Amino acid sequence: MASRTERRFTPGRVREWWRERRSWELSEETRASIRKLKTLISVREGLPALTDEARAVLAAAHDELDAAERIVTFNAHHRSPLGSHIMAAHTHLNAAALLWLKSFLASPQEVSPYLPGLRAAVIEHLPVTDTRRESVERLRTISTAEEVIRLTEAVEAAQSVALREKLRAASFVRIVYCVAGFLMMLAVGVAVLTAIWPQAVPLCFDPTQSADPTGPPTSPDSPVPYRVVCPIGTDDAPMSQDLDVNIGAVTTWGDYIVVQVIGLVAAGLAAATALRKIRGTSTAYPVPIALALLKLPAGALTAVLGLLLMRGGFVPGLSALDSSAQIIAWAVVFGYSQELFTKFVDRRGQMVLDAVRGPASPPQDTEGPGNRRPPPDPLEI
Structure with missing residues (x-):
């Protein structure tokens, strides 16, 4: 037996x-x-x-x-x-x-x-x-x-x-899954392409060397007054007059991958936090899960795009980060900040759940307080 x-x-x-x-x-x-x-x-x-x-x-x-x-x-x-x-x-x-x-x-x-x-x-x-x-x-x-x-x-x-x-709930879940899948493929594609060509669009910064004795060490042998800082590497004494050559010597295939992983983890924490605002559903369609999955690739991409905006001088005063730790820290911030974009999808998802009548998804009050009837028996609808 x-x-x-x-x-x-x-x-x-x-x-x-x-x-x-x-x-x-x-x-x-x-x-x-x-x-x-x-x-x-x-x-x-x-x-x-x-x-x-x-x-x-x-x-x-x-x-x-x-x-x-x-x-x-x-x-x-x-x-x-x-x-x-x-x-x-x-x-x-x-x-x-x-x-x-x-x-x-x-x-x-x-x-x-x-x-x-x-x-x-x-x-x-x-x-x-x-x-x-x-x-x-x-x-x-x-x-x-x-x-x-x-x-x-x-x-x-x-x-x-x-x-x-x-049917609207089912269609919404399918759309969110499709968008999440597309963003995930896009994030994987960016990671693969930047691993093959790490010098194409590097996530590196060139802060000016500090004369402050408590700051990063300076090198009298370097012909340029800046350092090169990448997500997983730094060079305190660049030896070339060409900035692209100095950055190319430090950047590696794993820079984008590290930033995307950090952004994905931060987005995962944001998704877990956002679930407290999402009520469950009595339908067979997992709207909250679909919304949470959408945040993961969005966080990986916003971490990369945010650092690229900073590298391009889009954020005044933050165009040159001083260390790899600062780059990673900002990747966490940008990965979590995907909430600014996905919160509109979250609201739409909650509206879809509210539209599906049921004991776990209270209907929207269109008649005024106290005028709603209790949900009917499943046999009756």
């Missing part, structure tokens, strides 16, 4: 973790909603007075639930479940809920117990000016087939809006 450790680390276990690593809880929630709605449909199908039209509608609802169950059963398809399968399953689940609701056309008064939850779903997603929402808000009980149809139309519109909200 295999030991517990052997069972835990089999290839099948690894594949299972890989497929369920992001949305296992949401998949289980979807399965629970499917079972709950199947029970409601089965109970309704057992009513002897049910019309043939209602039975046909409930049969179609069963088909939708079967489709949703196949999607969240990972062995039944080959798509990696990274969030899109949850959305697809909920699309079928919503369709089944609508069909179940339409089965009450012959007995509309039986919908009244479900009216508060359905009305909450409509209010949660439809704007105040929507006429379908207005018609549902006025309902206090259901007594006619016309009212059931109006309620069904409003719920279907709310489901459509909820789907678009989740």
Whole structure:
């Protein structure tokens, strides 16, 4: 008999973790909603007075639930479940809920117990000016087939809006991942090119030699009054009259790599700090993780670009750093300062999370304090 450790680390276990690593809880929630709605449909199908039209509608609802169950059963398809399968399953689940609701056309008064939850779903997603929402808000009980149809139309519109909200979150995550990947490739490309041609655009400075006895040592043998300082090397006594020759003698293939690594580490600290401002999400799309990953290559590039601006004299009084330690220190500052650029993306990401209604992502208050309804049950949207 295999030991517990052997069972835990089999290839099948690894594949299972890989497929369920992001949305296992949401998949289980979807399965629970499917079972709950199947029970409601089965109970309704057992009513002897049910019309043939209602039975046909409930049969179609069963088909939708079967489709949703196949999607969240990972062995039944080959798509990696990274969030899109949850959305697809909920699309079928919503369709089944609508069909179940339409089965009450012959007995509309039986919908009244479900009216508060359905009305909450409509209010949660439809704007105040929507006429379908207005018609549902006025309902206090259901007594006619016309009212059931109006309620069904409003719920279907709310489901459509909820789907678009989740699609925007998915699209935002994909865009951020693409931009982060492009910036990472750009940072790697800069590191490779500067390692091959380290003298092309060096990150070196030429501070004037100090006559202060407490400052850097001077060399009477040097024909020039400056030193050469690079991220991982210095020359206190340049021997050529040509500045480019002196810098080329000190610069190495690792200068850019060191600066980029320092900027990436500083950006990682900034990302960890920024996460305290980001609320979580109940969707299967990791918006906070995507935003954090975007900061890493951005920090590596801003560290390099900041030092190049200083070398070009863009910052008055800081055009010539005195030591490698100062260069590294400014690389940390510039790497962390990517927050100045990515904070706008962070705000947009939080807006996307706020737009996706759910208990972990509070909706934006568009009706004034105290007028928002609680989030509806997943079955109802």
